[in-house]
Amino acid sequence: MTGVAEPVLDIRNLRVTFTGGAKPVNAVDGVDLSIERGEVVALLGESGSGKSVTLRSILRLHPAKRTRMEGAIHVAGTNVMALEGGALTDFRGKGASMIFQEPMLALDPVYTLGEQIIEAILRHENISTSEARRRALDWFERVRIPSPERRLDTYPHEMSGGMRQRAMIALALACNPKLLLADEPTTALDATVQVQILLLLRDLQRELGLSMLFVTHDIGVAVEVADRIAVMYAGRIVEIGSVRDVIRSPRHPYTLGLLSTRPHGGRLSGNRLPTIPGSPPDLANLPPGCAFAMRCALAADACRIAAPEAVEVGPGHQARCVRTAETARPAGAPAGVSA
Amino acid sequence: MFTYAAKRVLMTMPIMIGVSLVCFALVHLAPGDPLISVLPPDASQAIKDQLMVLYGFDRPYYEQFLRWLVRAVQGDLGTSIRTGRPVAAEIFKAVGNTLMIATLATFIGFVLGTFFGFVAGYFRGSWLDKLASAAAVFGVSVPHYWLGMILVIVFAVQLGWLPPTGAGPGGSEDWRWNWVHVQHLILPAVTMSVIPMGIIARTVRALVAEILSQEFIAGLRAKGLPELGVFRHVVKNVAPTSLAVMGIQLGYLLGGSILIETVFAWPGTGLLLNDAIFQRDLPLLQGTILVLALFFVALNLVVDVFQSALDPRIQRA
């Protein structure tokens, strides 16, 4: 036993390149991230920012032939990049497991939910089928599925969206994984159902002391579940810090922009939303410097030459920006955003 | 489930009636005198008229059709002009013979086809895919009657391993399940199997590739299933459609056996059809086509109901 607790997840300089197309696509471009035991980190970003790719890398779900992965990933001491064959499949579902965005697509349509959960349990535990079924039923009760006994024998398409996602959560937790990965688990759900699932995840997380990496594009969702938020843009984490720091005093111009473009509250007549101009860069054709520079009002020459290093802007709060001095509050209106 | 089957049966009724109508009309498309094959060229008009009345050819078409239909429903397909025997009995015997090679051919085709299909779908883009796909393209491209001839040349004429034609000693009248007879099955069945092999291989390849690209495959891997476990799921997803294709292929072989049976002189429905056409034996022609088409319709129905029972996604209300 060492004094310092080992992080549950430790990612060092992860790079993921998809080589299947005409040009290699740099989906993840040097990500460092660690999650402590019992901690929830939200990976926040828009489509194409590399957040889901990062998440799937942890289970090595990308097709090996068309993907180049570099860097180091450790989950509770296990070197994930070195796992092969049976060791890799042992790790998946047990070391780390995953909740998908669309349970309708992520569950096999021709097997019942019970069969799919029992299959996962039997894969990792040496117990009888009836024991596994009891365990599955127990998980159905814990994710608060009404009449769980009956629901175990239904097919995915026979359930409503919220119930399917609960079943997906039961499946992911069935083998007591050390790390839970969630890929936009509430995006496909209605607002009234989304809250229920978020609360369920938070309760289970507290109860079981889960460590969780939660990918989302919705800041509100991230605020609701996370201890820390990591903001991704064009394959890099541009800002990371506690929820309070990132939401109340964002220091990267992209985070600032993202927070202010959200319509909230009513609109006074004639008001327009602040926007980030332009659109995200082409991942097959990234500029040499900061990928956000071409949309950034604060961009200087230095931004376009080399990718900025992470700057410590507070305790545990970092931003990959050379102009963090300018983004510090209380400078009135948030900078880096054109109205 | 039962409602679904009942609904399907009901939906099939108009098709069956349409099929009967087509079978009936088909024969009346035929130019020339329907009695040409039984009458001597110098037959008197009186005899001609007498026979016309006997076979019912003198009545209006709709009446002929209705009479024919009513009798067909009762299992009476008329009398063969050429042999004078009941058409139903002739067809019954021939259907049995055709069913024998068609079933064997479908089985061989299904086994090989699913194998090639899975290999090609799993290793899409690799040389294994190219090889398996080549086998599939061969299956759907080769003129099977020609392939039959080639096989006869190689295995019967050159190597002398298998008999070239026929159904063995005593023909189909004296069929036994022994090697002397069974070896007559091999060449026709293998020849016939290339078409279902090709079609099933192509279908399975496309299905496997499509299923492997779905998100739930990532879901299965994420929960730690090894490739063999994932494969089991792929099989269960592919099964309903590929079994349905197999069933329909059996129907195609039954109806399309004429070319193979001609090459191998196999005494099945195809040979019967061939005789009926060239001897202008209209009742026999009509009856054979009707039985084969209705068989195909019924088979489609069974396949459909079976598929819906197998696939939980299909609404069975």
Next chain:
Amino acid sequence: MTALLEVRGLVKNFPVNTGVFGRPKSFVSAVDHLDFDLHEGETLGLVGESGCGKSTTARLLMHLVAPTAGTIRFEGRTVGTSELPLKAFRRQVQMVFQDSYASLNPRLTVAESVAFGPLVHGVSRDEAAARANSLLERVGLDPARFAGRFTHELSGGQRQRVNIARALALQPRVLILDEAVSALDKSVEAQVLNLLLDLKEEFHLTYLFISHDLEVVRFMAARVLVMYLGRVAELGATEALYTGSRHPYTTALLGSLLSMDPDHRAESAPIAGDPPNPIDPPAGCRFHTRCSFAEPVCSSRVPVLTPLGSAHSVACHMSEPGSGHGCAPQRAA
């Protein structure tokens, strides 16, 4: 304000599950007795969860699906009759679809898609092309670069701009925006919302803004109509409704909004369960199965849309005088 578009008693049932003899056994009750007015120059928000009939309403208004019952009047003339033939109506009312990719023909260039409407209405080829180019310019797409492109070469935001240009090509007075920004990233969504505000001013447009996102509706709309399982739950001026909702469903929907404040996270879910299946919806008030105030009357009688003030009405037994619900006000003497 005059009502530009009046919707009265709109009903749409989709048959499902035909029986043995082809008779439908059950219906999806997608829209059930919908009444509302759209006033000239306003933005009316239409909110609700999946399956509440928002998109069906949009398609009914455009007559893309035939209503089971009900009438739609434009400037007092009944649509689809000799008073106002469909083609003339569709020149006045246009629609932007949610799926920006599926709503553009993959075989046509951007300019061809935009020019299609004017050509159909007899505008000359040159005039239509010129109109397409100027609209593309107006929605922020340089025609020199974009007019000759195909759908798959554009980003989601660019495609939705093309769809907006296409809808404007007939110079309509009303635009139905069916989840027009829902599929876009937040930063792009803001750009498109601003564009919609600018266009409304410039072309004096009236919007029916359909969305599941309450924040966006609050930003865009002056009045909001809340739908639940095909029926109107509540209708009112945006701020009045957002701050003083009277229907338990509206309250629950607003309560499901995430706080954005790390110190005030959600404590409990405002309502449990998923929206019920619109096939065979609950009898009486369709919300009673999820409502914590439900009483026997709620499951037996359909609540009437009751006016509460000048511009606020609600379909709830608790607000309907003499409805028999314990919380209902007494009937006025």
Next chain:
Amino acid sequence: MSAVPDGVVAGVAIARSPGYWVTVLWRFSRDPFAVVAALVVLGLIAMAVFAPWLAPQDPFHGMSLRRLRPPGSEGYPLGTDELGRDMLSRLIYGARISLFMGIVPVFAALAVGASIGIVAGYVGGWTNTVLMRTMDVFFAFPSVLLAVALAGALGPGILNSMLALTLVFVPPIARVAESVTTGVRTRDYVEAAKASGAGALIIIRKQVLGNVLGPIFVYAMSLIAVCMILASGLSFLGLGVKPPQPDWGLMLNTLRTAIYTQPLLCALPGLMIFITSISFNLMTDGLRSAMDIKA
């Protein structure tokens, strides 16, 4: 994809992207199997067209003294048939009727079937039910059976068997056309076109056809191989081409008696049918994957 300037509209120089079919052709050209197959098909068609110039001898003139010479005989590189006619010349001339009978019925069926299917798919409702249930009746016959039955009923001959084959291929093409059209009809862009006030004919012409003709055409192309095999099969049975016309299927039939004496000779006409049908199949496969732009 490079943008090429494509003129000026309303004072704006428009950069136009290469169209769909240009892209398809470019993708097709990168598939070696498909390109080789397409070249073989072109070669066969050229052979049929230029048969009189290519054939070394008269395909109808036979010498009973030189019957059934094996391939490689002097003056007869591919031997002679059962009536002593030059095989090479007959195979070259055979391409004319064989290709004609393999291709023309499919195109005739394409015209009829696509019209039926597109109308049924776009109009829907009762029109669809009546048209498609009628097609189902013909679909209830296995294709070989229907072709043989029709050809048998109509009597042997090129015209009759082509008519029979056309009738065989109308229902499957109509079915594919109907399902593709139904799929396109419910797409949002067709709804948008309706919402702009366009009538059915304009929508079919401008919005639907461009998206359905491609898949229907590719499906019809894939039927050419089937039609080749069926047409030759009919001739092989004696229901198609009548002697002494040179046709591969008929040659296969008449040479059957020589199976024991000259097996190689008998195999030649079938080989031609095989080469033609596999080339059409590979070409169609290539075209289909070239049109699947998403991949």
